[in-house]
Amino acid sequence: MLTYFIRRLFQSIFTLLVISMILFGLISSVPGGFMSVYTERSDYSPEDLARIRAKLGLDDPVPVRYLKWLGNMIQGDWGNSISTKRPALQEIADRLPNTMLLMSIMLAATLLVSIPLGILSAVKQYTWFDHISTTLAFAGQSLPVFWFGLLLIIIFAVTLKGGDGKPLLPGSGMYTLGADFSLADRIKHLILPVSMLTFVSAAGYIRYLRSSMLDVINEDYVRTARAKGAGERRVIYKHALRNAIIPLVTLIALDLPALFGGALFTETIFAWPGIGRLYFNAALKTDYPLVMAILMIESALIIGSNLLVDFIYAALDPRIRLS
Numbered sequence: 001m002l003t004y005f006i007r008r009l010f011q012s013i014f015t016l017l018v019i020s021m022i023l024f025g026l027i028s029s030v031p032g033g034f035m036s037v038y039t040e041r042s043d044y045s046p047e048d049l050a051r052i053r054a055k056l057g058l059d060d061p062v063p064v065r066y067l068k069w070l071g072n073m074i075q076g077d078w079g080n081s082i083s084t085k086r087p088a089l090q091e092i093a094d095r096l097p098n099t100m101l102l103m104s105i106m107l108a109a110t111l112l113v114s115i116p117l118g119i120l121s122a123v124k125q126y127t128w129f130d131h132i133s134t135t136l137a138f139a140g141q142s143l144p145v146f147w148f149g150l151l152l153i154i155i156f157a158v159t160l161k162g163g164d165g166k167p168l169l170p171g172s173g174m175y176t177l178g179a180d181f182s183l184a185d186r187i188k189h190l191i192l193p194v195s196m197l198t199f200v201s202a203a204g205y206i207r208y209l210r211s212s213m214l215d216v217i218n219e220d221y222v223r224t225a226r227a228k229g230a231g232e233r234r235v236i237y238k239h240a241l242r243n244a245i246i247p248l249v250t251l252i253a254l255d256l257p258a259l260f261g262g263a264l265f266t267e268t269i270f271a272w273p274g275i276g277r278l279y280f281n282a283a284l285k286t287d288y289p290l291v292m293a294i295l296m297i298e299s300a301l302i303i304g305s306n307l308l309v310d311f312i313y314a315a316l317d318p319r320i321r322l323s
Helices: 002-028 033-039 046-056 062-074 088-123 128-142 145-159 183-216 220-227 232-255 264-269 275-284 288-316
Strands: none
Touching (some): 033 046, 088 128, 088 183, 088 232, 088 288, 128 183, 145 264, 220 232, 232 288, 264 275
């Protein structure tokens, strides 16, 4: 077991190292690069631009710059944002609570919606309920996210009005500017982005759980439970669901890094001040130190979640660690 864990850990570290090389190489090869922020301004002379290039280390070859960046990163220096001049990690830390708030509520809402609907869709296979839930699940996976978000804004923040003539639901931000803190106000600002994310995320979970339930619902141990006189609710939730939900738990574990990365389209469309919007704005401003920091943290979380799932599987099934 220990040998397997050590081997997988070193494989993960090597994978992360390769990813960092690829990301750094791609970012360094983008037209304009780091200097585009300065070359677009007319008040910088060629001498000024040369000094900036030397200060940023851009005169060095890409491999040398990568090794310097890697050494600084290992020591905790992830670079400074070109736009704000603040440390990239500080910029991320300021936005992280907002993203965690949005994504954690979305995940809870997704599970509350997808698990019951997935179970009922499998139990009531080929009924009108199954057809409707399956159709909505396909729609959730097929509709462009940005289009659905704009549609929600048009309907609930532009067209429909409340009793006071104001929009029924706010279409941007996480609170009303200039107003005192209000829990009701925060909840109103959460409704549209959470609804958009839940509709899209729950679609995949519903189809996945429905398929998994259909695989186990006719197994011998389920029929045996029915033959022993167990109630249908007990058969479904204690015997069938306990086995059918295992693959879904794995899928959820692999999706957990999204709690950090946020949802780029959602946070941008609804002006939610989170990591996704921070990444989008940094990419537009060619703020590559900040982009690199976000991508590396996201990559590390994805690799870490995969590693955690591998460890859990190896602990449950000894055949895995011998393969």
